[in-house]
Amino acid sequence: MERILEQIPRFFTFRNMELLLEAAGMTLAITSVGCIIGFGLAFVLVYLRQTPGKWAAPLRFLCIAYVEIFRRIPFLVVIYLVLFFIQAFIADASLFTIAVIAICTYAIAYTAEIIRGGLESVPREQVEAARAMNLSRFQTTTQIVLPQAWPVIIPPAIAFAVSFIKDTALVSQIGVFELTFRGKELNNQGYSGILVFGTIAMCYFAISYPLTRYGQHLETRLATSRGRRSARKLRRT
Amino acid sequence: MPHLAVEDLRASYGALEVLRGISFSVEKGELVALVGPSGSGKSTVLRVLMALNPPSSGRVQIDDISIDYGKSGSVRAARDRMAVVFQQYNLFQNMNVMDNVTLAPRKIKKWPVAEVEENARALLAKVGLTDKHDAYPDELSGGQQQRVAIARALALKPEILLLDEVTSALDPELVNEVLDTIGELAADGMTMILVSHEMGFVREVASRVIMMDAGEIIETGTPAELFDAPKSQRAKQFFSKVLRH
Amino acid sequence: MNYTFQYGVVWRDFDVLIDGALLTFQLGVMSFWGGALIGLFCAAVKTYGQRVFGILVDFYVVFITNTPALIQIYFLYFGLPEIGIRWSGELCVVIGLTLNAGAYLTLIMRAGFLSVRRTELEAAETIGMSRLQQIRFVIVPHIAKTIYPALANFFIVILVMGTSIGAIIGVDELTGQAINLSTVNYRWLEYFTIAALMYVVLTFIASIGLALLGRWAFRVKAKVF
Numbered sequence: 001m002e003r004i005l006e007q008i009p010r011f012f013t014f015r016n017m018e019l020l021l022e023a024a025g026m027t028l029a030i031t032s033v034g035c036i037i038g039f040g041l042a043f044v045l046v047y048l049r050q051t052p053g054k055w056a057a058p059l060r061f062l063c064i065a066y067v068e069i070f071r072r073i074p075f076l077v078v079i080y081l082v083l084f085f086i087q088a089f090i091a092d093a094s095l096f097t098i099a100v101i102a103i104c105t106y107a108i109a110y111t112a113e114i115i116r117g118g119l120e121s122v123p124r125e126q127v128e129a130a131r132a133m134n135l136s137r138f139q140t141t142t143q144i145v146l147p148q149a150w151p152v153i154i155p156p157a158i159a160f161a162v163s164f165i166k167d168t169a170l171v172s173q174i175g176v177f178e179l180t181f182r183g184k185e186l187n188n189q190g191y192s193g194i195l196v197f198g199t200i201a202m203c204y205f206a207i208s209y210p211l212t213r214y215g216q217h218l219e220t221r222l223a224t225s226r227g228r229r230s231a232r233k234l235r236r237t
Numbered sequence: 238m239p240h241l242a243v244e245d246l247r248a249s250y251g252a253l254e255v256l257r258g259i260s261f262s263v264e265k266g267e268l269v270a271l272v273g274p275s276g277s278g279k280s281t282v283l284r285v286l287m288a289l290n291p292p293s294s295g296r297v298q299i300d301d302i303s304i305d306y307g308k309s310g311s312v313r314a315a316r317d318r319m320a321v322v323f324q325q326y327n328l329f330q331n332m333n334v335m336d337n338v339t340l341a342p343r344k345i346k347k348w349p350v351a352e353v354e355e356n357a358r359a360l361l362a363k364v365g366l367t368d369k370h371d372a373y374p375d376e377l378s379g380g381q382q383q384r385v386a387i388a389r390a391l392a393l394k395p396e397i398l399l400l401d402e403v404t405s406a407l408d409p410e411l412v413n414e415v416l417d418t419i420g421e422l423a424a425d426g427m428t429m430i431l432v433s434h435e436m437g438f439v440r441e442v443a444s445r446v447i448m449m450d451a452g453e454i455i456e457t458g459t460p461a462e463l464f465d466a467p468k469s470q471r472a473k474q475f476f477s478k479v480l481r482h
Numbered sequence: 483m484n485y486t487f488q489y490g491v492v493w494r495d496f497d498v499l500i501d502g503a504l505l506t507f508q509l510g511v512m513s514f515w516g517g518a519l520i521g522l523f524c525a526a527v528k529t530y531g532q533r534v535f536g537i538l539v540d541f542y543v544v545f546i547t548n549t550p551a552l553i554q555i556y557f558l559y560f561g562l563p564e565i566g567i568r569w570s571g572e573l574c575v576v577i578g579l580t581l582n583a584g585a586y587l588t589l590i591m592r593a594g595f596l597s598v599r600r601t602e603l604e605a606a607e608t609i610g611m612s613r614l615q616q617i618r619f620v621i622v623p624h625i626a627k628t629i630y631p632a633l634a635n636f637f638i639v640i641l642v643m644g645t646s647i648g649a650i651i652g653v654d655e656l657t658g659q660a661i662n663l664s665t666v667n668y669r670w671l672e673y674f675t676i677a678a679l680m681y682v683v684l685t686f687i688a689s690i691g692l693a694l695l696g697r698w699a700f701r702v703k704a705k706v707f
Contacts, residue, residue: 003564072685073678073681073682074642075646076647076649076657077657077660077677080660080670080674081674085671126330129323131288132320133316133340133341134313135341135344135345143340143344147331148330166548166551169550169552169553170650172552180552183556184556187556193560193561193563193564194557194564197556198557201549201550204550205548208548208549
């Protein structure tokens with residue numbers, strides 16, 4: 001206990017705090033880049049999954065299999081798989097790239113389900129009306145379905161990304177300079193584990209808590225704005 | 238040659254055969270009404286014509302073009318010549334009235350924007366909604382929405398307009414505003430196929446009436462022929478029920 | 483582009499991986515049940531207890547759910563020895579995951595408690611049920627039905643995301659065994675693809691078991707997919 005107290009002034013130096021801030025930036029960077037790319041690719045996956053016709057059955061199967069399999073593999077295993085797979089074929093891929101690809105691989109599987117739920121929440125009649133006017137499947141999705149699905153998709157997608165900030169701690173295993181890796185480094189330099197990991201936990205908390213609250217706020221706002229719209233509708237008819 | 242010819246059209250939902258060999262034709266400028274008890278397959282005829290449900294067999298011909306519902310090019314051609322108005326209006330909830338009406342003419346027909354907008358304004362004036370261009374569907378009453386839906390269908394300049402129980406979802410006091418619009422279209426010589434339960438209206442405007450039951454056509458004739466002197470037993474039963482009031 | 487896959491060695495070590503999978507399952511079950519007890523207790527305190535204790539529960543939940551499970555386990559594994567508490571890797575994982583799961587399960591169970599409607603209890607009272615009978619026949623079945631799908635889903639999360647953290651502090655569960663074996667002969671991709679497939683199989687077995695259990699015990703339809 002005295003050791004911890006005695007270490008405090010040495011630990012909270014400007015240099016160390018700068019390192020932690022940088023590391024927090026890295027945590028945020030890999031999470032947001034990975035999740036945003038993953039979110040985009042998840043749209044493609046869902047779109048392919050909804051391809052009609054007999055010839056597309058294998059394609060639909062692959063899309064379903066991707067989601068089902070990656071939701072059932074630990075993120076840590078995905079990280080190792082991506083790391084060794086990429087290193088087996090590309091010698092000089094940066095750790096940042098590998099971490100982003102691993103996050104992306106995982107985010108696709110989770111956000112695909114969110115997106116599918118959102119798209120399916122739009123009444124089928126809207127699609128029929130569009131198809132009857134000769135809008136293509138792509139036009140129907142982008143012009144009619146997606147604009148109506150956003151309020152259903154966005155809150156859980158943000159909740160996923162925010163929650164995933166914590167899971168990215170696992171990429172410290174392959175040596176990406178993010179928060180957890182810095183923590184282990186400082187611990188190895190002889191700083192107290194309680195002090196270091198307590199501080200790192202607070203760093204995650206400082207990032208995660210406000211974003212979680214913002215996500216909840218967004219969810220209620222979108223829910224009430226839709227509620228208002230349907231209330232207005234009830235009054236008019 | 239009839240404008241639209243349907244021959245031995247069949248369709249199924251799973252194991253249930255909902256259309257069991259339907260044949261009829263529509264001449265240019267005619268208003269043909271499909272009537273019959275619910276579940277008789279009237280709406281399915283329109284859905285199959287618009288390729289929203291696939292037919293299992295049969296022939297559909299518009300003028301001299303035969304439609305193959307298995308081919309996307311042919312389906313596009315069918316949808317290019319016909320437009321449909323749905324029972325539940327199905328206006329695009331994310332677009333205002335003007336965008337609902339002009340979307341397909343701009344993006345699909347690729348007509349010049351100025352012309353499309355002028356035509357849309359004229360159509361909205363015709364259905365009595367001059368002041369609602371910027372309103373969203375959920376800000377309109379059911380009757381107003383249905384009139385927008387009619388304007389949206391007409392904006393595509395279809396050769397044949399299909400109307401699928403367009404007044405069934407409306408409150409009674411809003412029914413007439415929509416029927417008046419359809420009556421005007423009939424007077425203008427628009428070719429229409431109308432699925433309806435409004436027997437009074439059908440009698441007034443239809444050139445011919447087709448009575449369906451259980452996926453088959455029971456009887457065809459002018460409104461007077463069918464309503465006043467139905468030949469078959471099933472038609473007699475049906476009309477005695479719906480015309481009692 | 484000259485990597486050749488050699489799965490022969492992996493099959494030789496298959497029984498080691500199976501041992502790892504069994505440990506994964508054990509860690510998952512223990513943490514889940516521990517967490518479920520904490521969750522039930524905290525949710526009950528939050529619903530029926532004094533406000534002060536409710537606030538304490540809030541602190542616990544908010545803190546745990548906003549920090550990584552990995553850091554929580556590091557804290558136990560690297561931090562606690564400094565104040566004289568030395569736990570094995572396995573124990574740190576189980577305790578860490580239990581505390582972690584407890585917070586998430588508090589949220590799930592709390593939603594269950596809140597879903598019991600006043601009217602149902604009044605109905606139970608009017609037909610002359612005792613408090614205990616109300617709990618046995620009305621409250622518990624109702625809560626179970628409401629939250630069972632969420633619980634089943636969370637068990638899979640713990641089983642997959644949770645237990646694999648153990649590998650990082652040297653616990654020989656499935657991921658840990660894959661690391662151990664592949665450091666010997668460098669067939670990383672082979673071991674990890676097989677381990678990944680074993681996770682898929684393990685969670686499918688768990689999902690099917692939970693779906694059957696749910697149908698049998700609570701008449702809920704939990705989805706396998």
